Amino acid sequence: MKTNVGVVFGGRSVENEISVVTANQMMHAMDPEKYNIIPIYITKSGKWYSGEALKNVDNYRDTKSLLAQCEEVYVRPVYGDTNLYRCNKGFFQKAVLAKLDVVVPALHGTNCEDGTFQGVMEFAGIPYAGCNTLASANGMDKITMKMILKECGIPVIDYCWFSDKEWFDRQEKVVENIEGKLGYPVIVKPANLGSSVGIKAAHNKEELLDAIENAIQFTNRIIIEKYVQKLKEVNCAVLGNYYDCQASVCEVPVRSGEILSYQDKYMNGGSKKSQGMQSTVREIPANLPEATTTFIQNAACETFRALSCDGVSRIDFIIDEATDEIFVNEINTIPGSLSFYLWEYSRINFSALVDKLIEIAIRRQQDANKKVVNYGDNIFSGKAVQGAKMGGKMGGKLGK
Ligand SMILES: Nc1ncnc2c1ncn2[C@@H]1O[C@H](COP(=O)(O)OP(=O)(O)O)[C@@H](O)[C@H]1O
Ligand SMILES: [Mg+2]
Structure with a gap:
């Protein structure tokens, strides 16, 4: 039996296109013997579509004609309903397009990577890869993230x-x-x-x-x-969950100007076709002193743990070359191209990386199912109701 995997991408985010690239790279890496891949594209206006045509990155040049080949879909925010539904069911069609065993978000940016999408999955009880709602939200907001890291003794600028x-x-x-x-x-x-x-x-x-x-x-x-004037940027990915994780090799992305720009990240390499983060010019593994690499890998794992992450995240560092200080700059809880190019050095290819993400997602849902979600008796039955009725006498306090 194959696992039905919803791969979700696009979204109401400035990184919509980058996410299309990440998702397409991932879908092509996934083992077709193990998985039924169900692509789910969220448009820039927030509509969800599914269809085989979404698996070819060339089709995105003309989104109108691409979407005409797809079906509009939705999930219901009802716990336990893991179906993907058709919005416009044909006469001979079933309302359910597919049952989702697990979802892998390949979304980047606001309204996507920030816990918004993860909250929808939590509501429906659909197992999903990557960080949960809390970790996603904390990781996305650079202010909140830095407050947490500072409190944990992790160096930030x-x-x-x-x-x-x-x-x-x-x-x-x-x-x-x-x-x-x-x-x-x-x-x-x-x-x-x-x-x-x-x-x-x-x-x-x-x-x-x-x-x-x-x-x-x-x-x-x-x-x-x-602003750190003389700096070296070093990135390191972490894979696992809040109690067991490993760091990848480090990379040094190469920038052309004052900051590592959108162009540096996605439009290098002279290729007409954007290859997402794969097109960044970079040094892998980073040529750094061993102690620096170890410090960064430990700090990356510590950041992952402090923010309670799951799946794969990329933690980006800034080294101030004037003082040799090393700072965590930011975490990307759904990194571009899922950082697959870093895991290849740990003998984890893209296909195995997705296997691991799915494994972690399913295990997390199983663990969550073991937790208590309802507590005590119905307070509206029996004595409790009398207590509530006596609100005036009790000073209106229900002991919340
Ligand atoms: N404090 C800093 N000093 C110098 N350059 C910085 C600093 N913070 C960020 N940058 C530059 O700006 C780029 C983008 O900043 P970053 O915080 O990583 O935001 P984003 O989430 O958009 O990637 C970095 O990759 C780096 O080149
Ligand atoms: Mg960055």
Whole structure:
């Protein structure tokens, strides 16, 4: 019996296209003897579609004609219903397109990688690969992530943050705080985006104002960090779950300008066809002193554990070459191309990587099923109801 695997990608995210690449690479790597692959593409406006045509990346040049070859689908947020339904059932068609045994999200970015999609899976009780809702949400928000890591003693670059509302209400105060706390140069980032979108360095007040106005278009929470001028970026992936994980080899991505840009990440290599993170120019394994590699691999696992991750994440580091300090810059809980190119060095090919992700997903659902979700008797029966009725006498307290 083959396992029905829903591969979900696209989504209402600036990284929609990157996710199409990740998903297509993954679907082609998956063992067809083991799995029935059910592609599920979420459009930029949030509609879900399924169909064989989604398995060919060339078809995405003309999404209108691609979607015309597909069926619109949905899942119900009812616990235990793991079916994928047709929105428009033909007369001789069944309402259920497929029963999903497990889902592998190949989504990137906001509304996708941030716990939103994971929450839908939790609601339906569909086993799914990767981080759960909490870890996804914490990992996506650069402010929350840094607060957690700092609390756990994991080194992060000095930062401050503010909301768009604070910016609109008291701009001068916010600037004063940034200048006082960090000085220049700084780097301005929307808290919850990815792929370097909305990120700019600022070397003076004028550039700072410009960078903030730019970032604020994308989100309501902004993080400002000290800009590390002479830096080396090192990435390391982690595979496993919160109690058992392993680190991959490290990589050094090569950038062309002040920051590792969207272009550096996805549009290098001279290929017309985007190959997602596979097209980044990089050094693998990173040529680093052994102690640095070990430090990074340990800190990557510690980050994975602190955020309670599952599946595969990529943790990105910044080494300040002026001081030799090593900082965790960010975690990607659904990394581009699922970081398969790093696991190949650990003798885990893309196909085996997906097997592991599915195994971890199914085990997590089995473990979750063992936990207590209902507690005690129905408080509306018997004595408890009397207690509630006596609300006035009890001061309205139900002991919540
Ligand atoms: N504090 C910093 N100092 C210098 N460069 C930075 C700093 N933070 C990020 N960068 C540069 O900006 C890029 C994108 O920032 P990052 O935090 O990784 O956001 P994203 O989630 O968009 O990838 C990094 O890959 C790096 O090149
Ligand atoms: Mg990054």
